[in-house]
Amino acid sequence: MKPNVPPSELRDAIASLRPYFVRAGWFSVFSSLLILAPSGYMLEVYDRVVNTRNHTTLVMLTLLILGAYVVMEVLEWARSEVMRSASVELDRRLSGRIFGAIFDANLKRIPGGSQQPLNDFRTVRDFLYSPALLAAMETPIALVMMVLLFMISPWLGWAALVFGVIQVAVAWFNERATKPLLMKANGSAIAAQQYADGALRNAEVIESMGMLRDTHRLWQRKQRDFLRFQALASERAGGFQALAKLVQNILGSLLLGLACWLLLRNQLNGGGGMMIVASILGGRMLAPLVQVVTQWQSVVNVRDAWMRLDQLLMSLPAQAPGMALPEPRGALLVEQLFASAPGNPNQILRGVAFALAPGEALAVVGPSASGKTTLARMLVGLWPAAGGKVRLDGADVHTWSKSELGPYVGYLPQGVELFEGTLAENIARFGEVDMAKVEAAARMVGLHDFILSLPHGYDNPVGADGARLSGGQRQRVGLARALYGNPVFVVLDEPNSSLDEQGDAALAQAILAAKARGTTFVIMTHRTSVLAVVDKLLVLRDGLQQIFGPRDEVIAALNKANQQAQQAASGQIVPAATAVAAS
Template sequence: MLVPTFYMLQVYGRVMASGSLTTLAMLTLIMTGLLITLASLEWVRSRIMIRVSTRLDVLLSRQVYKASFKRALESGGMDASAQSLNDLTGLRQFLSGNGLFAFFDAPWLPIYIAVMFAFHPWFGWVATGSALLLLLLALINEKLTGPVLAQANKEHIGATLYTTKNLRNAEVIESMGMLETLMDRWGRRQRSVLLLQSLASDRAALVSTLSRSFRLLVQSLVLGLGAYLAVDHQVGAGMVFAGAVLLGRALAPIDLIIGGWKGFIAARSQYKRLNDILDKQQAQPERLSLPAPQGHVQVENLIVAAPGSKTPIIKNISFSVPAGCVVGIIGPSASGKSTLARALMGVWAPQQGVVRLDGADISAWDKQELGPHVGYLPQDIELFEGSVAENIARFAEVDSAKVIQAARTAGVHEMILLLPDGYDTIIGSEGVMLSGGQRQRIGLARALYGNPRLIILDEPNSNLDEVGDRALAAAIQQLKQTGATLFVITHRTNIVSQLDRLMVMRAGVISLYGPRDHVLAELNAQQPPVQKPAMPAPVGASVTSVETSKGNGNDPYDAQPSN
């Protein structure tokens, strides 16, 4: 880095005084070789940083992905975003970019200043004062722009997440004319981001302009100072120009740091967010492999709240289900049925109590090992980018026989064959858009893939037509024959005949549970008599008939809990 300065000194000091072209040629060759070496080292440095940043991404990407997934799971989907992966990408780009090299060059500043002192003490003091002033400007830049940029980044993340959620519900927004209203709300967020970013950019531009202008001014003043010292015979003519060049080289890293401070602030925020999310990711202990489950489920004193809430939804319930049993769960809305389903699958951790599968706490099972033995159909069915076969096979290696078997059991095989490419039909944004009923039936096939031992179906017939209902009833009948344990959450009564047991939930507790016929009899007994309005009596009649009925039990959700 000092090569141009010393080359200039030698040219003015030796070549100009001696007039030796041989000396000039040798100095030029040496200078050229050293600069080529410098360029090679900088190229190697760039390659090293690119590989370091790539290695960082390789090492952390899976951990960050898992941590993001866990955060989304723990927040009930409220904090579902790829921001952490975007942060990792931004940090990798900063490490492989030119902005970081200014920090590598900054430690050379004391060496440059020492050489300036060797030229002349006045040169050294000017360089020291200039460096201190630029460092002060860098500190001012941090104070003026750091908090504003951090707030702008936070607002930008919120606006992006808000937009993503809106785009997921584009059909609802369009059908009910909500676009303009929601766009106005997004616009207010976006204006806040732009205002903060503009404020930070204005401040950074002011400091950067002052820094650059000051550096040019000081370089010019050093030329004047050098000329004065040369006239006074305190330095040679070569030091006049060499001092100016060296000072510019010394102050350039600080100037670059100030100019790239916005990128540094962003990288620092990204590092902090990544550090926070990875610190919360606890290392999973090695779990002992358990034998394949048979499907015996036991729930003990279970209390469950939604992620981020302390208010229980499930309130201290206990029950047991033997392997191979089909249990229907009914009850009014918001009674805790879907929450119970999530707890049974181990998706939501309980506040208290335990869910046991074959005697082992459901949380003690390794999810990768347990996954093939369980099936889950949530209320909101999401199919992923890929083929129908890949979705049914849960994006593991596609076993054609198992895929077709699951589709046949779910009664969806013929429907899939009618798709453009059958099982190879691509679904999602790049492919075929399926109806709600089609998604639900393919989701059912995915839940049944591999003959799992524990299956939970949450409103499996909410989007089905009559054909789909018949296919669902047939699927439940086949599953009973395989000995799988099945929980079916439903509001419809057309599959009640397929159930072995029935559970009625109200306000987070079990009001009735037992054999199907016994529970239905209890529900019928609890319904109050319904008095039909009396018909006008014919003229001359002396008695008005009144009939009562106890109902047929088809609408059990209004029944009161038994004592």
Template sequence: MSRSHENNLQVALKACKGSFLSVGFFSLFVNALMLAPTFYMIQVSGRVVPSSSTSTLIMLTLILTIMMLTLGSLEWVRSRIMVRVSNRLDVLLSRDVYRASFKKALSTGGMDASAQSLNDLTSLRQFLTGNGLFAFFDAPWLPIYTAVMFLFHPWFGWMTVGSAVVLVVLAYFNHRYTGKALTEANQQSVRATLQTTKNLRNAEVIESMGMLDTLMARWAIYQRRVLVLQSQASDKGGIITSISKTFRTWAQSIMLALGAYLVITHEINPGLLMAGSLLLGRALSPIDQMIGSWKGFVAARVQYGRLNDTLEKLNAEPQRMALPDPEGHIQVENLVIAPPGAKAAVIRNMSFVTPAGSIVGIVGPSAAGKSTLARALLGIWPPQHGTVRLDGADIAAWDKQKLGPHLGYLPQDIELFEGTISDNVARFGKVDPEKVVLAARVAGVHEMILQLPDGYDTVIGSEGINLSGGQRQRIGLARAIYGSPRLIVLDEPNSNLDDVGEKALAVALQKIKETGATVFIISHRPSILSRLDRIMVMSAGTITMYGARDQVIAELAQQQAKAQQRVAPTAPAASAATDVASVQPGA
């Protein structure tokens, strides 16, 4: 795979290649020093005991002690290297994984909004720092240990080969019979976690309508499935793990018996009796350890696969030449849009032009596509066909980070983030007190904020106070107009406002108009229409009427009059905008 086709995860792992090689290099000396106790036992039995040499025993023991201290130091070093590797992976990948998770949530319209990818990265890092991974570095030393056993005696060598084959077969069956169940259990667990997150996010709705028991029952179905799959895998894996450990213990005992026989027949010296059993245990330990930690390895492999898929879909945005600050001229050409994950288009062949500085009201019945158009105007949902142009440039061609300060958006569902009110208004950038207060004054929320416990420093969210729907909406409006953006989209900005809030919104629109910003307002309330320059009437994803406010209102009034004469309305625009028609031209 060429570097141009590598995703960020593969690039990050390649950047850590040197560290993995260092761990392998240290593992070389670790496993070489693991032979020291074996040869120490041989020397004590073959030299010290027959000669009764205390000085030799002391010297050999001193050498062994130094080697064991070196062994412990090397194991500590390689474990620290893996900790550094895991931290480096987090530094290299966390922002990309966060961005990929965000784009995934955006592309699915929030239906797949979870931190699963970040959790996968954390779990993968934890696996890299665990002892199970070192078994994979130590396993290649099995042939070296086997060769040493052949040097002791051919029977020792063949006993090692036979025992290793048995454990490898057990490892294969462990993978075959538990891998699929563990993978499916992991997937079911992710689904259950995602469902739980969504339920907790809507706790008030669930509590108010007594839906808790029903939703808990649905969650329990996923949870039981996870438990069944995990239990099946654990039962099978437990049997194989028990067989593996029992066999390794039995093999070491048989090695003792074999060594005793060879000592009796004078084919080996007594020192090799214990050395053979000890070295066999060391040779088989990595395989046995891999079987024991297979569950963690399977989970890490699944997590790697999910991360790899997520980052494969993260297309790096190309470097774009900086464009001049936008003025707000909007041109929509043959626009066709379907919500993320949907096949049927909601917006169909829509085209219109809005000069900079205009305030446009978008009206129409429910499911007419108004909110979809709002997202398209801001470049949130990409079109299936057609183009939305801002000052002549495709909205998708702008650098999102540089364009963001020039856009303002107030969605139907107001979400303020945990932090102070000033942080929220300033969009969590550097707080400019003058701009924050100016935005709050324009939105008519300055006085309300001052009445809160700590004014602009009042913390909202789980660690602070909870605001009413109207308060959140007005602060959200201040956030949308912070920094005098050139294009502002307000989706039902007065849905939670009382009469005082309505008046404040009308004043805010007048002040925004004076700045020359282009504003699109989606609203069902006729009280806001007097502030509009243009009105767009939508029905079934198309524009049925668009033009100057007075002209559209007059035409709608005529349609309404004709509809009343016929008793039953026939024009879709008339039924869509009865409230609009009730406003007199020039009001």
């Protein structure tokens, strides 16, 4: 039985470019036929001008051949333009999908979540108007030339056929000899590039701890592999390219000699001029094949890129648009939630269950690696649940269309994650900037006065990853972004880890103000300052929900348990806040 393989989106997209290929194919046929014009010119000059000594005929023939050259160039230009348009069309069809797949691969932490698929797509797209493909389009014309040679004399036709077969064999051996090396070279180049990207992202760590030399050494090792494989492949390819040219040149001269021999035996149709025509046809016939051999590296590269892209798109099928649902109010229900990281079977959360009414705030506390960040990701629907569900107003947040749900949700991840752009753009989530809303969000987190003190105010750029801001400022901008547009449900993962006392107070104020408007909050925290403004408390340990309930009841229960444990151990009593923080 045929395995159930999903259709290749890449192949479908290329198949949809058929009209472009057909048009370019016709241009190829006509421009290749015009390649015969110089042979015709030579014959006519030899036949009509040399014998008759007619100057007018010479001028007319020369004008004709000049016209033919112009038409040939125009056709070749038109063919390139058609294929360039095909590449633009391919980009229009697939670039969004590929960008989405890279994004998805990043979210799911699977290979492909890097710059590489975009490079691969550029390789595939550019190949559409590369010399290799344009030469391949001309190969059918070789058959026409061979037929013409057979028409002049079967001897010439057979000789051309034998050399054509030799040339195809050269191309085949070239493929066998260079493909594995070129693929290894590509793999090493990608590894070196990815290593360099990672190192550049961590430039400060490398510089501060003097790691540059070792980092460079490791990069060089990968880069050396790439250079070694590429040099070996080029060496072998160079030999085959020389061989291909040799075969082409030999055929040209051989056909001239053979035609001369036939002439001497009175067996050449068309007389002496045909000797030259046969030689030109022979040389031209093999030209596209020689070109293909010369350009073989780009063929291997495109095949490699194609396979990686195809695999990425197949492993991350296009998502059906999520459910369209009525505006949420912020009622959160977590039903027996089990979670594991994508591609990893280990369960991180095991049976977390709680509910929050609109306008309620919950603090999630627990030791490091207890699963707080994982719970935050699950609450905003980033990872699919391994069991159970997270529901906002009854609907599963994971399957809800994120572009629809986004405006109602605020999320501040642990790493903040700002983007290159202005403060206003970052706060407005890179959508249409509504300055009134931007300012309101900045005021809520106590950032407005600081922003106004900057030279360009809200138009001040934040730099790549928010590099122009301090850690605390970045966190506040992230908070303003989470609160932008008064979302009904906000998840904050360690929102005050970089905040000072003033920032902490601003955060508490912002939570209270948003709660009063009906926003539901879940705040993952190690710090106790935020506990003053929450209604409920959940304690996580090793992915298990230890206790959940109204804040004061949970603190009292924790204190009691802690006191009992401590008294049993040493007779000491610990204050409430310390007990919660220690949990």
